Amino acid sequence: MRRQFPLALCFIAGLFMAVQYFIPHPTVQDMYERLLIWLQTLLAFAFLLGTVSLVRVHYHKIRHRADDRGYSLVTLLALCLMIGLGFFHSAHHAQGSPFDRMFQNVQVPIEATMFSLLAFYVASAAFRAFRARTLESTLLLVAACIVMLGRVPIGDMIHSSIPVATRWILEVPNLAAKRGIMIGVGLGMMATSLKIILGIERAWMGGGD
Amino acid sequence: MLGDRGQSGGIRPWTGFVALSVAVAALFLCPVAVSAQEEVEAVEQDTLLLVAAPTGLSAIDTPNDRGSSINVTWELSSDDNGDGIVAGYEVFRSAHPETGFAFVGRVPFGVTEYRDSSVDNRAPTYYRVAALGADESPFFSGTFGPVEASIQWFNRSRLNALVAVIIFVVSILYFVNAAKSGKKLFIRRLAGLDEMDNAVGRATEMGKPILFISGLSSVSDVATIAAINILGEVAKKTAEYNTKLIVPCADPIVMAVEQEVVKEAYAKAGRPDAYNEDDVFYLTRSQFAYVAGVNGIMVRQRPATILYMGMFYAESLVLAETGSSIGAIQIAGTDAVTQLPFFITSCDYTLIGEELYAASAYLSREPILLGGLKGQDMFKLITVVFLVVGVIAATLTATGVIESNFMLAVFATG
């Protein structure tokens, strides 16, 4: 029963979601609408689940005096601080509130900095990986250089055909390969969904059979 | 106000000539005598405001819908050239045209259709459309009707999708059954997955943990589900070898499922005691805060093996480059096409696109899962055949060898 019930529920829900695509009748569409509202409610609970896990893990680390417990302490303090400030965060005066200031002046710059690391890593990875060892890697290298030039104004200045070549690379060979992968991915998605609905694939229940 | 507009619907449809006559007649009715000069100016101004009414009005029940909706179409006013003479069109509706029309909606100039979504089903309805002059004065078309809105049980425009789904299901079920009955199914080698055993063994020898990252997407993403399947297989091996497995999650629901999967795998391997719930934990949903957290774990705990499976975005290279800098063996698998080059550059092995989905069948070698994979391949073959025929048909149509592209009907969806 512990296995059959979720499997049956999954089958019914999956089948309904597939069938509703073909039936515009209000009886079915209203039920579909209701399911979407339920889904939103369920997803809101997920945030609670995450917070509980976060607190649990870091609390255990501090309690068991793990080596990196200092980080755990900072995490928990930051969490409490932001939740605390959030309670005083009146939606009507959101901008300029302490919560908003912490968000705009701490989280935004820190995250933006993390993202900007990408430029540094791209440069070092390109330096390391782009070697004209074979014909294919030379083609890749040349294409990369053309696209890099074609995406910035200086490419226009060097030669007007560079942006044209860039568009051709992006829209013809790049797109063709991408479509091939996307069709495979799409079919793979359908197959996986179908296997879940039919109960063939059961790993999502926790380990299988 | 809307009702006022509806009442003005009593004016007959105009041609330019009739409207001009009325405008001139109105001038005669003017009680104050005007000079000849002013008279000419007034006529000119009124002439400028006259607009030809829209023609060819038609209305049909919106096909394949849940009812309560009628599609109204018309031909543009001959004055509608996008130069501001026609400001837009207003649509009016009535159950009894003799008692007047009510305003239902407005569209900008250049538009020739309107969907009225508030109609009573099975009630005869009449329509008329007005072109609006620059000063918003309406010039009405004739009346069209009656037309009734109705509810449909099946969306016929999606028939091709239904047929495809049926073929797909049949193909999967056929191969699953074939696999169950013991038929040998060939599956090509996937180097990244073959290496999984060695990667786990290496971590065990070095006494270092394995880091498993299941992407940043939610559990509704098939890539995440595939990652969870792979995690189950990896956890079985780490349980066997007694190697620490760290799974930081970016989604709370994914975390809950992965905790179950790892726990179950440890129980199956006969080592339920080795499972530590704190090793599968939630980090954060925020993309780059997650990267910061995971990179921190990499630098502090220096895992020997890192597995990236699932859906990744711009963070992929930052993660993989950090992993590469600590000398870990890295195996990636993702259906995020844009991130593939980054993983290929920085990882030792990369599963491309659907290879990720095939992983659980490949690793477990369960006949039912392998059958599913074969069924999927068969359908892909059918798709490729259709695409090739479609391309040939499109080319022949474009070059004029055949008159119409018969494949369009197959690919058209609603």
Add this chain to the structure above:
Amino acid sequence: MNIFERFMNIDRRWIFLAIGIAVVIPFFFPLGLPISVTEPVQNLYDALDAIPPNGQPLLLAIDYAPATLPELEPMSLALLRHAFRNDVNVAVLTLHPAGYGLAERALNKVAEEMGQVYGEDYCFLGFRPGISAVILGMGVNIVNVFPEDAYGTPLNDIPMMDGIRNYDDIPLLISLAGWGAAEAWVLYAHQPYGQRVGAGVTAVMATDFYPFLDTGQLIGLLGGMRGAAEYEELIDHPDEGVRGMDSQSSVHILIIALIVLGNIAYFGARRKRRQMEREAA
């Protein structure tokens, strides 16, 4: 280890330093390179430009997180400026929890700058969890998903939302996202409901969206800071996007130079090694 090999194994922090310098210098010595407008950006501009004033609203989904703010905020500012300049009403929402503060930040900045009135010219619906569920739900009825705006006012009491029921009443939707949200709008708003969708995404993701442009599933696309810069040019209001273009140019040139130098070193080292092997033989 000869000079070529030493260069190939250079500490990557030197590369990081060079990139840092290449980014910063153009901020002090701007080059002012001319920016040409590409078709996907022009198409998005035209689609927004065609929305009638003071009628059905543009739906702007500010779905980005703080991380991608530097790349995507210039887009939201440019789009909002364009909409407000044309008196097009704008309804803003976000599918990312951290997008709430960022959407407010962009919206309030431009609304204040251009003297727009809340509720009449623009409104902020806020955040709802559940990506596909929210998008699909809005296709049925927006009020089901957002019964009230971000500040607790029932949607039915907001004048500009009067008569706006679902995607049938939204002439254009634009999602700005550094993750899967933009694709989700295409899959769940355009595909089932026929909603016209435009997108603004990070440069890293842009190539993912070309197939959607080709099939008409996307009306137009702003890709990375270049996309923002092109849009700023179109609305004749150069800002962060245009300013960032010089830095991007210099960094791209530097990366190409690094690739070329890396290859010279690679071939130099190979030749040296072969020479030594020959001498040893």
